[in-house]
Amino acid sequence: MRRYWTAPAAALLFGALGGIIRWRELDASFEEATGLPKSGDMLTIAIISLTVIAAIASAAFALIASKRRAAPEMYKKAFYIESYGSFAISVLLGITETAMGVVFAFSGDCMGITGYAAWVFYALMIISGFSVVSTVHHSYTQKEGNTTYLASVLPSVFFCYWMVLLYRENAGNPTLLEYCFSCYGFAAAALSFYYMAGYVYGRGKVGPTICFGLLSVYLLLMTVPGESHWSLAVYKAAAAVHIAQSTARFIAGLSLKSGAADKMSGIDGKNNGGNPQEM
Numbered sequence: 106m107r108r109y110w111t112a113p114a115a116a117l118l119f120g121a122l123g124g125i126i127r128w129r130e131l132d133a134s135f136e137e138a139t140g141l142p143k144s145g146d147m148l149t150i151a152i153i154s155l156t157v158i159a160a161i162a163s164a165a166f167a168l169i170a171s172k173r174r175a176a177p178e179m180y181k182k183a184f185y186i187e188s189y190g191s192f193a194i195s196v197l198l199g200i201t202e203t204a205m206g207v208v209f210a211f212s213g214d215c216m217g218i219t220g221y222a223a224w225v226f227y228a229l230m231i232i233s234g235f236s237v238v239s240t241v242h243h244s245y246t247q248k249e250g251n252t253t254y255l256a257s258v259l260p261s262v263f264f265c266y267w268m269v270l271l272y273r274e275n276a277g278n279p280t281l282l283e284y285c286f287s288c289y290g291f292a293a294a295a296l297s298f299y300y301m302a303g304y305v306y307g308r309g310k311v312g313p314t315i316c317f318g319l320l321s322v323y324l325l326l327m328t329v330p331g332e333s334h335w336s337l338a339v340y341k342a343a344a345a346v347h348i349a350q351s352t353a354r355f356i357a358g359l360s361l362k363s364g365a366a367d368k369m370s371g372i373d374g375k376n377n378g379g380n381p382q383e384m
Contacts, residue, residue, distance in 0.1 A: 109357035120326025128330035163319040171312035174359035195241040203234030257302035264295035290324030318352035
C-alpha cells in the first residue's frame, strides 16, 4: 500500500470496526421497555472511546501535515487522479450514490418526512451522486469546467440537509445516543466536502481538509448499521470510500512548504560537506 493511503485506510478500518460495535450496541445496549441506554454498557463505552481516538488521531495527523506541507491551489491538481482504475472506481461510487438515491425515492420512505421536504431530499441525494462523477472527471481529465463550481458544493449541501431532517425527526427523542453519531457524521461529511470545494474557489486549507476527510470516513462507516433503509446504508458506505479516495489523493499531492524545503536543503547540505548538490 502506498504511504499516502495509510491514514485514509486506517480511517476505513476504524470505521468498519466501529460499525460492528455500533451494530451490536443498537441491538443490545438499550432497554427494551424504555429505549434508554443501559448504564455503564461496555459497547457504548467502546464506541465513544473509539470515536474520541479517531477524532484525536485525525486532528493530530492533519496538524502535522499542515505544518510543513502545502497543496496545489487548483482543485484538479490538489485531487489529481493519475490512474484510469482509480478514476473508474470513483465514477462507480458516484453512480452507486445516484442509484441509491433513485431506489430510496421509489421506496417511499423519507424518515417520516413528507411533502416538499422529502422531494428535496430525494433530488439532492440523486444529484450529489452526479456531482461526484463531475468532480472526479474534472480531476482526471485536468480540463476546466464551470460545472465544477456547483458540483463541488452540492454534496456538502445534501449532508447538511440530511442532518437537519434527522434532527427534526428526533427532536423529541430523549435518547441522544441513538442519533447523535449520525449527526456528527453528516456534519463531518458536509465540512469535508466544503473544504474540498475550497480548492475550486481558491480558498483551500490543508489541515481542515485532511482532518474532516478522515473523521467523516470513520463516522459515516460507523453509523451505517443505524440507517432505516438499506439504500441509505449503501450511500453512506459509498460516500465514505469516495472521501477516503479523495483524501488519499490530496495527501499524495502535498509538497513541502518553501521554508521547510529550504530547511531540509540546509540539513542535506551539512550532511554532504556544505554542498546541497552533492549526494
